[in-house]
Amino acid sequence: MDWGQIISVYSRLILGAAAAFLAIMLWAKKRDAAWMLIAAGTITAYGEVIYSVVELWGFGAALLAAVLLPALRMIFFTAAFLVMLVRRKT
Secondary structure (H helix, E strand, C coil): CCCCHHHHHHHHHHHHHHHHHHHHHHHHCCCCHHHHHHHHHHHHHHHHHHHHHHCCCCCCCCCHHHHHHHHHHHHHHHHHHHHHHHHHCC
Protein backbone atom coordinates (compact mmCIF):
# COMPACT_ATOMS: atom_id res chain seq x y z
CA MET A 1 0.00 0.00 0.00
CA ASP A 2 1.20 3.48 -0.76
CA TRP A 3 0.78 6.49 1.54
CA GLY A 4 -2.37 7.67 -0.20
CA GLN A 5 -4.13 4.39 0.46
CA ILE A 6 -2.91 4.27 4.05
CA ILE A 7 -4.20 7.77 4.77
CA SER A 8 -7.49 6.95 3.06
CA VAL A 9 -7.97 3.73 5.01
CA TYR A 10 -7.09 5.25 8.38
CA SER A 11 -9.22 8.34 7.85
CA ARG A 12 -12.22 6.23 6.83
CA LEU A 13 -11.73 3.96 9.84
CA ILE A 14 -11.31 6.78 12.35
CA LEU A 15 -14.09 9.03 11.01
CA GLY A 16 -16.39 6.05 10.50
CA ALA A 17 -15.78 4.88 14.07
CA ALA A 18 -16.59 8.37 15.37
CA ALA A 19 -19.80 8.51 13.32
CA ALA A 20 -20.85 5.01 14.42
CA PHE A 21 -20.12 5.83 18.07
CA LEU A 22 -22.17 9.02 17.89
CA ALA A 23 -24.96 7.15 16.09
CA ILE A 24 -25.07 4.61 18.91
CA MET A 25 -25.16 7.44 21.47
CA LEU A 26 -28.00 9.10 19.56
CA TRP A 27 -29.84 5.78 19.32
CA ALA A 28 -29.70 5.40 23.11
CA LYS A 29 -30.89 8.97 23.67
CA LYS A 30 -33.59 9.37 20.99
CA ARG A 31 -36.29 6.79 20.48
CA ASP A 32 -37.60 8.41 17.31
CA ALA A 33 -38.05 5.99 14.40
CA ALA A 34 -36.45 8.27 11.80
CA TRP A 35 -33.36 8.95 13.91
CA MET A 36 -33.02 5.26 14.75
CA LEU A 37 -33.08 4.41 11.03
CA ILE A 38 -30.43 7.05 10.28
CA ALA A 39 -28.29 5.64 13.10
CA ALA A 40 -28.73 2.13 11.69
CA GLY A 41 -27.70 3.38 8.26
CA THR A 42 -24.61 5.03 9.71
CA ILE A 43 -23.62 1.87 11.57
CA THR A 44 -24.16 -0.14 8.39
CA ALA A 45 -21.97 2.32 6.49
CA TYR A 46 -19.21 1.75 9.04
CA GLY A 47 -19.64 -2.00 8.58
CA GLU A 48 -19.13 -1.38 4.88
CA VAL A 49 -15.87 0.46 5.65
CA ILE A 50 -14.69 -2.41 7.85
CA TYR A 51 -15.54 -4.93 5.14
CA SER A 52 -13.68 -2.91 2.50
CA VAL A 53 -10.57 -2.79 4.70
CA VAL A 54 -10.74 -6.54 5.35
CA GLU A 55 -11.16 -7.08 1.62
CA LEU A 56 -8.19 -4.80 0.93
CA TRP A 57 -6.07 -7.00 3.18
CA GLY A 58 -7.14 -10.03 1.15
CA PHE A 59 -9.47 -11.72 3.64
CA GLY A 60 -12.86 -10.66 2.29
CA ALA A 61 -14.57 -13.17 0.07
CA ALA A 62 -18.23 -12.82 0.96
CA LEU A 63 -20.00 -11.53 -2.12
CA LEU A 64 -23.22 -11.29 -0.13
CA ALA A 65 -21.69 -8.70 2.21
CA ALA A 66 -20.33 -6.68 -0.72
CA VAL A 67 -23.81 -6.46 -2.22
CA LEU A 68 -25.91 -6.40 0.93
CA LEU A 69 -24.15 -3.69 2.96
CA PRO A 70 -24.46 -0.79 0.46
CA ALA A 71 -28.06 -1.75 -0.32
CA LEU A 72 -28.95 -2.07 3.35
CA ARG A 73 -27.44 1.35 4.12
CA MET A 74 -29.56 2.99 1.42
CA ILE A 75 -32.66 1.11 2.58
CA PHE A 76 -32.19 2.48 6.12
CA PHE A 77 -31.67 6.04 4.88
CA THR A 78 -34.62 5.85 2.47
CA ALA A 79 -36.89 4.51 5.20
CA ALA A 80 -35.78 7.29 7.56
CA PHE A 81 -36.54 9.98 5.00
CA LEU A 82 -39.92 8.41 4.26
CA VAL A 83 -40.77 8.39 7.97
CA MET A 84 -39.84 12.07 8.16
CA LEU A 85 -41.92 12.93 5.08
CA VAL A 86 -44.98 11.05 6.29
CA ARG A 87 -44.69 12.64 9.71
CA ARG A 88 -44.49 16.15 8.24
CA LYS A 89 -47.61 15.67 6.11
CA THR A 90 -49.85 14.71 9.02
